[in-house]
Amino acid sequence: MRMAIAPFPEWSAEVLATTESSLEALLPGTGAAGDLLAPLHEAMRYAVLAGGKRVRPLLVHAAGEITGASRQALDQAGCAVELIHAYSLVHDDMPCMDNDVLRRGKPTVHVAYGEALAMLVGDALQALAFRAVAATLEGGVAPVNVVTMTRELADAAGSIGMAGGQAIDLAAVGHSLSRESLEDMHRRKTGAMLTVSVRLGANCGKSPNPAEQALLDDYCAAVGLAFQVVDDVLDVEADTTTLGKTAGKDAQANKPTYVSLLGLAGARDLAESLRLRAHRALAPFGPQAARLGELADLIVLRRS
């Protein structure tokens, strides 16, 4: 019960610290001098450690509060979703994709280590994510739940999820996408991994019943969309220093955004209504869902 009443900043700081040390332990060390794998492992650590808001691991841990999951299992599940996120950023930044040189205020992986190694970094981080899912077994998760989590993460990361959303994004550059198609793209590109974060966290404990799962899915749909709407707003409002990546990039690339579709005020209103919808979905869970509610606020009210 201690966790349920700690102020959010304390709780999130603790989750971030434990996530950081779990990622640190999962990522291979850079070894002794002459270790032929050292360049790859150094670049993987560069891509993952000491950066990022860790929104996905926070969602994993918050969902685990509802189902009484163990901290150890949640740590591994949190690493899994963060590693998928990290790999997607490495590949997305490459010259053949967004060609970004700055990420979290540092040179992107391909700038720092070359394109070939950057591709391998992404590939290896994806594999490590599934290694982390398997490691939830040692955190007391039932084997059949671990298999479910593997399947769900594969779908969320793959061609009907995140990778599919990126492919739609590619095809959409320079085209005017309908609002329906834009939402479909973001549901895959960003929403799928946010949703699976909640699912993995919940599955680390006592599996939710169908009614509970439907409420959690509705929460995820609202938060996933809000996340993207706020990203689009920040892309217009923020400067590059605050954002830690190149600002105004999407507008420059003539990519459709919620701001171009609804205007700045319209996009802000949409984000707020989605935040309220997320809270409504959580209401039946009572205080156990407080962390998920606080994360909805964090996602909508963030400044970067």
Next chain:
Amino acid sequence: MRMAIAPFPEWSAEVLATTESSLEALLPGTGAAGDLLAPLHEAMRYAVLAGGKRVRPLLVHAAGEITGASRQALDQAGCAVELIHAYSLVHDDMPCMDNDVLRRGKPTVHVAYGEALAMLVGDALQALAFRAVAATLEGGVAPVNVVTMTRELADAAGSIGMAGGQAIDLAAVGHSLSRESLEDMHRRKTGAMLTVSVRLGANCGKSPNPAEQALLDDYCAAVGLAFQVVDDVLDVEADTTTLGKTAGKDAQANKPTYVSLLGLAGARDLAESLRLRAHRALAPFGPQAARLGELADLIVLRRS
């Protein structure tokens, strides 16, 4: 027992047919006109279907003969290793890596679909591989074995396995690698996925005991190394038409090979001694291991 006495060409033709139809079913369809995911899914199918020797699925099925695994489970495990292999070829062929334009006699994926989509194809195929591992559950594999298989595939594909081997390969271009380092590279780059094919196939049935596992690992070590030695020999001997990819590429790139290290005759002798070592490791299993023995022969005696 029927399977145990069918001639090898019949057995392998049946495995190849069932692998092809399982891959076909696992890969998402290209859907209706206007499906925004159609380009990605079409490119994924192009990368995987109708091509390749399917050595890894054959190893999966052959190993499953020893442990009495179900055909359904072996099909999914075979798809898993083949999908990892297919993704690695797509990424390896890209301009920032080997910059190959021809694969299995067809334009490589990035030539046919562009670099950005090729990267996403590889990423999505890796996710789908783990989806296939999870699907062995429906083939009757114990959940805890599915988790073991997930962990083993992640290690074999990741930074201490295949991706790590490729990173060493990158760093080795233009350098003279010691024979020890060359073997370490190939053990990761090619050997890890061949080894995990045998492990996954065996784990689909009654798990091998430690003594049996040690014998299978020795078989894999011999076959994995032989595979690479023969690749190097063929790269020198064969012309581009027979090979279905650009011949002489490694020598041109000044990459160290077994031929440059041992000469053509020396490399051929090494391959043959590895083939015999593979057969010795299988001897204690008796006739149940006949298929693995035949695959060792296939790998060493192939002409492309």
